[in-house]
Amino acid sequence: MAEEAILGYLLDNEEITDSGQFSDEHNLNHDEVVNVIKRLHAFRYIDCQNIKRVSSVLTDEGKKYAAEGSPEVHYFLAVPAEGSISKDELQKKLSPCDWKSKTSVFRIGSIYAVINKWVEGGKQVSRKVQHVEDKVKNLLLQIQEGMEPDEESLNYLKTTRRLVEEKVWKGYSVKKGPNYAPKRMSFATDLSRENLQNWKELEFKEYNFNAKGQPVDAGHVHPLLKVRKQFKDIFLQMGFEEMPTNNFVESSFWNFDALFQPQQHPARDSHDTFFLKAPSTTRELPEDYVERVKQVHESGGYGSRGYNYDWKREEANKNLLRTHTTAVSSRMLYALAKKPFTPKKYFSIDRVFRNEAVDRTHLAEFHQIEGLVCDHGLTLGDLIGVLQDFFSRLGISNLRFKPAYNPYTEPSMEIFSYHEGLGKWVEIGNSGMFRPEMLLPMGLPEDVRVIAWGLSLERPTMILYEIDNIRDLFGHKVDLGLIKRNPICRIGIE
Numbered sequence: 001m002a003e004e005a006i007l008g009y010l011l012d013n014e015e016i017t018d019s020g021q022f023s024d025e026h027n028l029n030h031d032e033v034v035n036v037i038k039r040l041h042a043f044r045y046i047d048c049q050n051i052k053r054v055s056s057v058l059t060d061e062g063k064k065y066a067a068e069g070s071p072e073v074h075y076f077l078a079v080p081a082e083g084s085i086s087k088d089e090l091q092k093k094l095s096p097c098d099w100k101s102k103t104s105v106f107r108i109g110s111i112y113a114v115i116n117k118w119v120e121g122g123k124q125v126s127r128k129v130q131h132v133e134d135k136v137k138n139l140l141l142q143i144q145e146g147m148e149p150d151e152e153s154l155n156y157l158k159t160t161r162r163l164v165e166e167k168v169w170k171g172y173s174v175k176k177g178p179n180y181a182p183k184r185m186s187f188a189t190d191l192s193r194e195n196l197q198n199w200k201e202l203e204f205k206e207y208n209f210n211a212k213g214q215p216v217d218a219g220h221v222h223p224l225l226k227v228r229k230q231f232k233d234i235f236l237q238m239g240f241e242e243m244p245t246n247n248f249v250e251s252s253f254w255n256f257d258a259l260f261q262p263q264q265h266p267a268r269d270s271h272d273t274f275f276l277k278a279p280s281t282t283r284e285l286p287e288d289y290v291e292r293v294k295q296v297h298e299s300g301g302y303g304s305r306g307y308n309y310d311w312k313r314e315e316a317n318k319n320l321l322r323t324h325t326t327a328v329s330s331r332m333l334y335a336l337a338k339k340p341f342t343p344k345k346y347f348s349i350d351r352v353f354r355n356e357a358v359d360r361t362h363l364a365e366f367h368q369i370e371g372l373v374c375d376h377g378l379t380l381g382d383l384i385g386v387l388q389d390f391f392s393r394l395g396i397s398n399l400r401f402k403p404a405y406n407p408y409t410e411p412s413m414e415i416f417s418y419h420e421g422l423g424k425w426v427e428i429g430n431s432g433m434f435r436p437e438m439l440l441p442m443g444l445p446e447d448v449r450v451i452a453w454g455l456s457l458e459r460p461t462m463i464l465y466e467i468d469n470i471r472d473l474f475g476h477k478v479d480l481g482l483i484k485r486n487p488i489c490r491i492g493i494e
């Protein structure tokens with residue numbers, strides 16, 4: 001209604017000078033008119049200018065005096081024409097209940113009746129004049145009727161008596177805008193069948209390519225899974241096959257013994273490894289291979305002197321949560337050794353468990369990335385070459401190697417890379433060539449060498465996503481918002 005009134009008026013008239021006046025004349029609500037003005041302005045149907053009017057209105061106290069008369073006149077009238085009256089008497093007469101209040105008729109009346117020199121103050125009060133005029137009331141009535149009194153009186157009512165205040169009124173003056181039309185076209189917003197049928201008559205709303213879409217209410221992939229996918233892709237590009245890792249529970253035999261890790265090794269202590277209560281032992285191991293493993297631990301063979309201790313089957317039978325995915329590698333290599341040999345490249349990325357003190361960078365469970373290559377006559381040079389190829393695909397080209405120790409590899413190397421952000425060399429993985437004491441009891445040909453390496457998935461993920469507390473990445477304290485908001489992983493792109 002207001003829209004038609006405004007556009008219609010502008011068809012024959014140059015300008016709406018005052019939206020307030022316009023509203024009154026057209027019997028419209030001014031707030032509604034203002035809304036329409038803003039909308040038409042946004043579509044450039046009209047141009048408009050702010051106008052502001054300041055007017056004087058009565059405060060609640062002012063309204064009261066305009067209706068009932070000023071307190072000073074009430075005070076004056078309560079004083080007898082002849083003689084005097086005590087203050088206490090006056091108080092009872094004028095403000096029997098609220099005389100203590102600073103705004104009581106008695107209090108205010110006494111102040112201004114004295115200032116106006118209408119009465120004589122003190123304990124006894126008497127009149128000084130016989131007739132007074134209620135100027136305050138008359139001024140207030142004038143203002144109520146829309147007349148402006150002289151500046152001095154207005155100031156007195158505003159600042160000294162606070163009976164009048166300013167009210168700011170805001171409105172608009174309105175003229176035709178560049179897109180003016182007597183009637184506003186409404187835009188079609190949908191490419192519906194109907195709209196496409198009468199497209200000639202319609203005006204379509206422009207596409208807003210900057211508008212944000214509805215947030216998609218869907219599942220989100222955890223950062224660890226995104227980074228895992230990237231590592232998996234790298235292994236697949238390099239021609240590696242994935243090993244089956246679907247057994248968190250493993251026997252000590254495959255996790256340690258098959259890897260030539262002696263039974264007294266500190267890692268095999270319950271302080272470092274979670275052993276299972278039920279079922280506490282494994283049901284089945286390949287007996288002839290177990291015998292060869294026992295032999296190599298106790299007395300060696302294949303050119304080794306062994307560890308020279310009494311190897312116990314019960315220790316090998318104990319079930320545990322695998323402490324590394326190298327347990328998977330040992331099973332795979334044993335399976336490979338049973339068939340006529342073919343060179344293989346294997347990888348796995350899955351969860352491992354360690355009985356560790358939990359802190360900012362350690363949890364009792366994490367994920368390991370593991371790769372291995374087995375072939376005739378591989379050397380340490382091949383290991384270094386494969387590692388350089390692998391890490392360069394992650395965008396890491398500057399590698400250094402440091403001699404290390406693992407019970408199942410010889411030689412062993414820790415892998416370091418220079419971290420630009422931290423300005424130092426950081427350890428990024430562990431590697432080595434599996435020992436003959438591990439490979440030969442399996443039955444692999446004598447000249448077959450296996451090069452292998454492992455790293456955690458959490459560490460590169462934390463670096464990529466700038467997370468410095470592992471508990472923000474994994475476990476029950478993880479903020480689901482992080483998973484919803486995190487960007488896709490960008491391994492290797494600097």
Ligand code: PHE
Pocket residue numbers: 323324325326370406409430431432452453454455
């Ligand atoms: N198993 C080692 C670890 O848990 C990693 C590794 C794998 C080292 C293969 C050498 C060879 O840290």
